Amino acid sequence: MRIALDAMGGDHAPGPIVAGAVHALADQPDLQVVLVGDQTQIEACLPTGDFPRDRLEVFHASQTIAMDDSPVEALRRKPDNSISRCWQLLAERKVEAVVSAGSTGAMVAGGLRLKRFLPKVRRPGIATVMPTIRGYCVLLDVGANVYPKPLHLFHYGVMGAIFAKHILHIPHPTIGLMNVGHEEGKGHDLARDTHALFNNSPLKDRFVGNVEGRDIHRHACDVIVTDGFVGNVVLKVCEGVFDFIMKMVGKEIVAPLPNDQRIALNALQGLIDRYDYSEFGGAPLLGIDGICIICHGASGDRAIRNALKVAAQYARLGLNQLIVQELDAIPVPSGIDE
Amino acid sequence: MRIALDAMGGDHAPGPIVAGAVHALADQPDLQVVLVGDQTQIEACLPTGDFPRDRLEVFHASQTIAMDDSPVEALRRKPDNSISRCWQLLAERKVEAVVSAGSTGAMVAGGLRLKRFLPKVRRPGIATVMPTIRGYCVLLDVGANVYPKPLHLFHYGVMGAIFAKHILHIPHPTIGLMNVGHEEGKGHDLARDTHALFNNSPLKDRFVGNVEGRDIHRHACDVIVTDGFVGNVVLKVCEGVFDFIMKMVGKEIVAPLPNDQRIALNALQGLIDRYDYSEFGGAPLLGIDGICIICHGASGDRAIRNALKVAAQYARLGLNQLIVQELDAIPVPSGIDE
Numbered sequence: 007m008r009i010a011l012d013a014m015g016g017d018h019a020p021g022p023i024v025a026g027a028v029h030a031l032a033d034q035p036d037l038q039v040v041l042v043g044d045q046t047q048i049e050a051c052l053p054t055g056d057f058p059r060d061r062l063e064v065f066h067a068s069q070t071i072a073m074d075d076s077p078v079e080a081l082r083r084k085p086d087n088s089i090s091r092c093w094q095l096l097a098e099r100k101v102e103a104v105v106s107a108g109s110t111g112a113m114v115a116g117g118l119r120l121k122r123f124l125p126k127v128r129r130p131g132i133a134t135v136m137p138t139i140r141g142y143c144v145l146l147d148v149g150a151n152v153y154p155k156p157l158h159l160f161h162y163g164v165m166g167a168i169f170a171k172h173i174l175h176i177p178h179p180t181i182g183l184m185n186v187g188h189e190e191g192k193g194h195d196l197a198r199d200t201h202a203l204f205n206n207s208p209l210k211d212r213f214v215g216n217v218e219g220r221d222i223h224r225h226a227c228d229v230i231v232t233d234g235f236v237g238n239v240v241l242k243v244c245e246g247v248f249d250f251i252m253k254m255v256g257k258e259i260v261a262p263l264p265n266d267q268r269i270a271l272n273a274l275q276g277l278i279d280r281y282d283y284s285e286f287g288g289a290p291l292l293g294i295d296g297i298c299i300i301c302h303g304a305s306g307d308r309a310i311r312n313a314l315k316v317a318a319q320y321a322r323l324g325l326n327q328l329i330v331q332e333l334d335a336i337p338v339p340s341g342i343d344e
Numbered sequence: 345m346r347i348a349l350d351a352m353g354g355d356h357a358p359g360p361i362v363a364g365a366v367h368a369l370a371d372q373p374d375l376q377v378v379l380v381g382d383q384t385q386i387e388a389c390l391p392t393g394d395f396p397r398d399r400l401e402v403f404h405a406s407q408t409i410a411m412d413d414s415p416v417e418a419l420r421r422k423p424d425n426s427i428s429r430c431w432q433l434l435a436e437r438k439v440e441a442v443v444s445a446g447s448t449g450a451m452v453a454g455g456l457r458l459k460r461f462l463p464k465v466r467r468p469g470i471a472t473v474m475p476t477i478r479g480y481c482v483l484l485d486v487g488a489n490v491y492p493k494p495l496h497l498f499h500y501g502v503m504g505a506i507f508a509k510h511i512l513h514i515p516h517p518t519i520g521l522m523n524v525g526h527e528e529g530k531g532h533d534l535a536r537d538t539h540a541l542f543n544n545s546p547l548k549d550r551f552v553g554n555v556e557g558r559d560i561h562r563h564a565c566d567v568i569v570t571d572g573f574v575g576n577v578v579l580k581v582c583e584g585v586f587d588f589i590m591k592m593v594g595k596e597i598v599a600p601l602p603n604d605q606r607i608a609l610n611a612l613q614g615l616i617d618r619y620d621y622s623e624f625g626g627a628p629l630l631g632i633d634g635i636c637i638i639c640h641g642a643s644g645d646r647a648i649r650n651a652l653k654v655a656a657q658y659a660r661l662g663l664n665q666l667i668v669q670e671l672d673a674i675p676v677p678s679g680i681d682e
Binding site for chain 1: 535607
């Protein structure tokens with residue numbers, strides 16, 4: 007299991023990225039990590055103590071794409087950037103997976119440029135795991151595809167369900183469509199046409215129809231499909247509301263307690279940790295012929311370690327082969343815009 | 345001050361709607377309420393005790409639009425419905441405002457059918473007040489316009505800022521555009537074109553640029569504009585996350601406390617009450633020539649009472665005149681699609 011890790015991507019790179027790789031090597035004896043980025047900077051971050059140096063390789067890339075660079079322009083202007091080099095290693099089959107906490111836009115654009123998608127997939131989508139009242143659900147796309155067609159959202163449903171089944175261990179995942187109301191006919195053309203596509207497909211029995219924003223955390227279904235604009239906003243709104251309320255709870259409920267402040271603070275910290283994005287180990291870009299995990303820009307070593315774990319698990323389970331089989335078994339209705 | 349109140353709209357109508365009207369009459373000595381809906385049902389809900397019956401009128405409407413009716417079809421199929429009758433009273437200038445907790449879609453469609461918009465406004469938008477770390481901000485549109493043009497969002501910025509200044513008492517409201525990243529050039533065409541429109545307008549100094557989902561509750565700006573699809577999803581996601589976390593806090597932080605459980609429970613209830621939608625008294629449909637307040641379907645008497653208070657305040661402040669003046673003072677760039 008060989009994974010390319012973008013050492014330069016993320017708000018605090020390369021320190022925590024390299025540290026995450028070292029932890030992951032200790033966890034997984036069959037893992038090999040290729041750290042891609044500035045060799046001098048990476049080597050300065052390597053631990054001085056004992057670690058499996060033979061399973062860690064450094065692939066020098068002289069350029070770095072910044073978070074505020076325009077993704078497509080930066081990929082062109084900086085040909086030797088660490089993200090492109092990761093994708094190149096995947097394209098050459100030198101690694102099975104790529105992992106980055108760098109610019110999501112550049113990661114996606116780099117993947118799209120390769121045009122190495124799974125058969126039948128027209129546009130890959132980013133899947134993210136969300137906590138709910140009954141466990142976890144999958145939301146996709148959260149930012150790869152801001153102009154999807156109904157067929158893209160349909161494929162996101164298929165891929166998200168496979169992810170939910172094999173990674174989240176939900177035996178028969180249900181699928182819902184993010185919309186502005188539950189009734190059929192609600193929303194814009196994309197929503198209406200996607201609703202019809204699901205309802206006229208072999209996935210009909212698993213399709214719960216439209217879901218609203220407040221249904222995510224109620225766990226109205228296991229997989230929620232939406233366009234990359236809405237999905238990205240939803241993901242960040244959830245993060246924002248969570249942060250906001252945790253601050254309020256700390257200040258207004260926990261701080262004034264006369265006797266149990268310490269106990270309440272521990273419970274609050276437990277809640278914050280449990281819903282920390284780091285736990286989920288990044289978001290896979292589904293539909294790529296290969297494995298790609300996109301991590302939060304603020305990723306620390308724990309998030310990177312988990313992302314490497316998820317990438318390896320994803321490969322071992324052969325999720326892409328399962329996606330190909332499932333898409334192959336579903337006839338595409340004629341006349342559908344791809 | 346005369347307001348038409350849809351007595352049949354809302355999950356528990358007409359009971360709490362009528363009760364809310366009676367409370368509002370007690371609060372505001374210059375208020376007159378026209379309860380629109382089934383006369384028999386309304387009269388059965390009127391209190392037996394003392395209340396200003398002379399300032400309460402019943403306008404019979406024999407039909408009711410259900411929450412799951414298709415709005416446009418229902419307006420046509422049920423000509424004597426309570427929502428259309430409310431709008432009719434406004435069109436005939438018999439009331440200054442309409443208030444409903446019924447179908448948002450039918451309220452908006454009823455308002456659009458009248459085509460009585462403020463000068464220069466092409467499409468009204470629903471504004472909603474959101475709690476933030478520094479007070480409140482305004483998000484619009486949250487569901488009236490799922491196919492907006494950049495000029496519509498620009499007008500939402502102007503109208504939202506007037507609302508923020510006069511209702512939320514923010515002296516110099518700033519405006520942000522909901523997008524998938526902070527950098528210029530992010531997002532879809534609508535977002536990019538709206539960004540350019542603000543930046544080339546007299547509102548440039550108040551425009552903070554793109555904001556992301558996580559910026560709402562951080563209070564990155566006072567007014568956030570977006571299309572009705574995204575806004576509606578955002579509003580409901582916030583509700584859903586809030587409910588979800590409050591449940592978790594109750595179960596995991598408050599319930600296990602050995603000594604201070606009662607104190608913590610009171611603080612939790614205080615937090616829930618403060619962010620309850622009922623407090624904000626509904627969401628105004630801005631851009632209509634008249635006042636329209638749309639309430640949450642689950643509205644109880646407190647929410648209706650507050651909505652009637654906001655509608656009256658809105659009229660007294662002459663917000664629509666301020667909107668007309670401001671829009672009149674801003675030149676529309678030539679060649680802009682209206």
